[in-house]
Amino acid sequence: MEVAEVLPEFADAFAFESFNRMQREALPALLESEENVVASAPTASGKTALAELAICKTLAEGGTALFIAPLRALTNEKEDDWDRFEELDYSVYVVTGERDLNPRRARRADILVMTPEKLDSATRKHDSRRYDFVTDIDVCVIDEVHLLDADRRGSVLEVTISRLRRLCEPRVVALSATMPNVDDVAAWLDAPEETTFEFGDEYRPVDLNAGVKTYTHGDNAFADKYRRLYRAVDLAEPHLRDDGQALVFVSSRQDTVQAAKKARDEIAERDIPMGVRGEYDFHTDLKETLENDTLRNSVLDGVAFHHAGLSKDERDLVEEWFKEGHIELLFSTSTLAWGVNLPARCVVIRDTKIHDPLEGEVDMSPLDVLQMLGRAGRPGYDDVGHGYVVCDGADADKYRRLLRDGKEIExxxxETLATHLNAEIAMGTITSLDEVMDWLETTFYYVRGQSKPEEYDFPNLRGRVRDCLEDLVDRGFVEMDSEDLSIESTPRGVLASKYYLRLETAATFAELCDRANADDDALAADDLLEAVATAEEFDSVSARQSERDAISAVLVGRETGDLEAGQRKVLAILRGAANGKIPTELASDAWVIQRNATRLLSALGAFLDRLAGPHAANLARRVEARIEDGVSRDAVGLTAIDSVAAGRASKLSAEGLSTPGDVVDAGISGLVDAGLSEGIAERVYEGAQSLPAVEIDWGEFPETIAVGENDVCEVTVRNVGEPARAGIRVTVTDGESDAASSQPGTDVPDDGVEMTSTNTYLRTEDTVPVGVFGADADALEFTVSVAFPEEPLLPIEETRTVDVV
Structure with missing residues (x-):
């Protein structure tokens, strides 16, 4: 059955000319029906075409398609693959957390590509103008729906699909690798029997011979890697000698490179006939197209590595050369198993445990294992593919059961019911206990609970939900009316949902707000860093023995006795990042931890802004900017200027220009004198002018006041720069003892008094009243402080002293 015969107007959208047997059987359900579709099929059997068929039907009808990819790296690949749709005048738009969202492009897109996490975030904000496009989806294609069974990510996919179906009722097409309980997924998505497909191994283009191989486990984890590597080469060797190809999966990007280097030596030692050194033309092309010396030298010997850290051009070349047979042994991370269709005669999983910067050492997901093994067998070249899991003897039975029985999707x-329930309440989709139960009935959890009532404690479901709800009330995320039992979210609950926080972290942030409210000066940057370092989002971070000395060196002189080793590691990375000096021993995990920490600091800033005030929020914004840019405390305000990051901020600060105000005063010529080129100096100068700039006019503020007298004065805060939201605060302290009182004639407390606090949008100027009084003190010191909660600018402060006579 040719594509051009079935879909003449979309023939060019497909990468092949004829549908295979599996695709032909599913085709009527996808093109001739409006029902939801669930299809389970072996890896490499052509499931992507089913997604494209569903998308074509929707486009032909003038609708919008959403494709949910399991990994962010795969969203970018889909964007490249689907240039074919762009050539047919249909627009493809990828929405990820890495890119700045263009709501207009998203709204006009014909095909949207998102990860479950980004879709979750977008649907939580669906009633905003920025994300309203998610309510206009006609078909939702879920690629690899067995992701439902993944830790944490699974529940995100589950609740997000349930929410999307309530928002706009799209047709759902769910695709999956082989799974035993496909009927449960179909029941969840309301796919009838006639549009539910379970394609077995007979639909694999090449038979799979999969097995488990053990190795001799030692006491040294580093040495064990090489024991497993030699085992992997043992397994691959007969296929390499027989003109086959081997794909070996390892746990990290760095391991792909190291394994490739070691494998080249081993191949030479064993005299396995591989490599392209004798192919002059390819050798010449290789030198011209590949700048990565390590990769180029490996490819010459028929070996290569592939991971998301390579440039796109490098990855494309490796994939092309592997398909052409120039590369015979390829080492890769798991991303390749989920994305590119790059089969090999032999697939070996060398590492079943991986190091996650946030989770520590964890077992590889069973879904990943099956996905990787599914890459074994080259259609058109091999009659059978060979797949092997290399593991310690203690784990062998576990993997043999996985290969024999598959993995039911749970x-x-x-595990995260409270977090997701809070999100629904925060959006206003749940307002009572009965509605909680209605929501649960839309989830895969409810369907699976009916299949396994005892394992899911299904008879006690309502009680568990009530306990969960009461816990949210007790912790301040939800309020319940005692009369009608209606429920609604508190500001704490809304913020936790909006910023995608674990509830324990949100509770910690709320406690910080309480401290700030009790004492405006109670919070310091150290408090914010520790709150982030101890956040639940980092609860599984572990510190390797080799990292302990570096951590202690960064934290020397700091009291961290109550922190666990992993928390100390996060704190050390954050302190190092703030100073622009992360120890090399901590560098491998630093990027992920920094990225998550800045997200948490942004959320903490929102908590402080909403619950404690602009000054506390400004502190969080400055700390966040220092973590991002590695700039000193005094110069952090420079990062508010477009075109100024760590390097330029340090250069300007070293020349005595540490604030945007200094930059404006210096002018373009002064910036050139400070070492900037004229073009850059012009951009930096213009950027500094686009920020708010404050002048404080004290007016007729007295120099003296008599004991017992009062005078109300007015202080004007003037913004001579761009408008911005600001917090204006006036405090008074004893001019000698740093203490004051708002009541004349009384002993003054030790911590000063806030007289005025205003949260305003400062366009031109604002006037604040200041009460001057004759207290029991020789002098009073009045301070006006202006802070911008959304900019990393140092607060502007001025002080006046009034003598009490």
Missing amino acids: SRLA
Whole structure:
């Protein structure tokens, strides 16, 4: 059955000319029906075409398609693959957390590509103008729906699909690798029997011979890697000698490079006939197209590595050369198993445990294992593919059961029920206990609970939900009316949902707000860093023995006795990042931890802004900017200027220009004198002018006041720069003892008094009243402080002293 015969107007959208047997059987359900579709099929059997068929039907009808990819790296690949749709005048738009969202492009897109996490975030904000495009989806294609069974990510996919179906009722097409309980997924998505497909191994283009191989486990984890590597080469060797190809999966990007280097030596030692050194033309092309010396030298010997850290051009070349047979042994991370269709005669999983910067050492997901093994067998070249899991003897039976029985897909919602329930209440989609139960009935958790009532404690479901709800009330995320039992979210609950926080972290942030409210000066940057370092989002971070000395060196002189080793590691990375000096021993995990920490600091800033005030929020914004840019405390305000990051901020600061105001005063010529080129100096100068700039006019403020007298004065805060939201605060202290009182004639407390606090949008100027009084003190010191909660600018402060006579 040719594509051009079935879909003449979309023939060019497909990468092949004829549908295979599996695709032909599913085709009527996808093109001739409006029902939801669930299809389970072996890896490499052509499931992507099913997604494209569903998308073509929707486009032909003038609708919008959403494709949910399991990994962010795969969203970018889909964007490249689907240039074919762009050539047919249909627009493809990828929405990820890495890119700045263009709501207009998203709204006009014909095909949207998102990860489950980004879709979750977008649907939580669907009633905003920025994300309203998610309510206009006609078909939702879920690629690799067995992701439902993944830790944490599974529950995100589950609740997000349930939410999307309530928002706009799209047709759902769910695709999956082989799974035993496909009927449960179909029941969840309301796919009838006639549009539910379970394609077995007979639909694999090449038979799979999969097995488990053990190795001799030692006491040294580093040495064990090489024991497993030699085992992997043992398994691959007969296929390499027989003109086959081997794909070896390892746990990290760095391991792909190291394994490739070691494998080249081993191949030479064993005299396995591989490599392209004798192919002059290819050798010449290689030198011209590949700048990565390590990769180029490996490819010459028929070996290569592939991971998301390579440039796109490098990855494309490796994939092309592997398909052409120039590369015979390829080492890769798991991303390749989920994305590019790059089969090999032999697939070996060398590492079943991976190091996650946030989770520590964890077992590789069973879904990943099956996905990787599914890459074994080259259609058109091999009659059978060979797949092997290399593991310690203690784990062998576990993997043999996985290969024999497959993996039933379970719901993970129970593990994070409170977080997702809070999100629904915050959006206003749930307003009572009965509505909680209605919501649960839309989830995979509910369907799976009916299949396994005892394992899911299904008879006690309502009680568990009530306990969860009461816990949210007790912790301040939800309020319940005692009369009608209606429920609604508190500001704490809304913020936790909006910023995608674990509830324990949100509670910690709320406690910080309480401290700030009790004492405006109670919070310091150290408090914010520790709150982030101890956040639940980092609860599984571990510190290797080799990292301990570096951590202690960064934290020397700091009291961290109550922190666990992993928390100390996060704190050390954050302190190092703030100073622009992360120790090399901590560098491998630093990027992920920094990225998550800046997200958490942004959320903490929102908590402080909403619950404590602009000054506390400004502190969080400055700390966040220092973590991002590695700039000193005094110069952090420079990062508010477009075109100024760590390097330029340090250069300007070293020349005595440490604030945007200094930059404006210096002018373009002064910036050139400070070492900037004229073009850059012009951009930096213009950027500094686009920020708010404050002048404080004290007016007729007295120099003296008599004991017992009062005078109300007015202080004007003038913004001579661009308008911005600001917090204006006036405090008074004893001019000698740093203490004051708002009541004349009384002993003054030790911590000063806030007289005025205003949260305003400062366009031109604002006037604040200041009460001057004759207190029991020789002098009073009045301070006006202006802070911008959304900019990393140092607060502007001025002080006046009034003698009490």
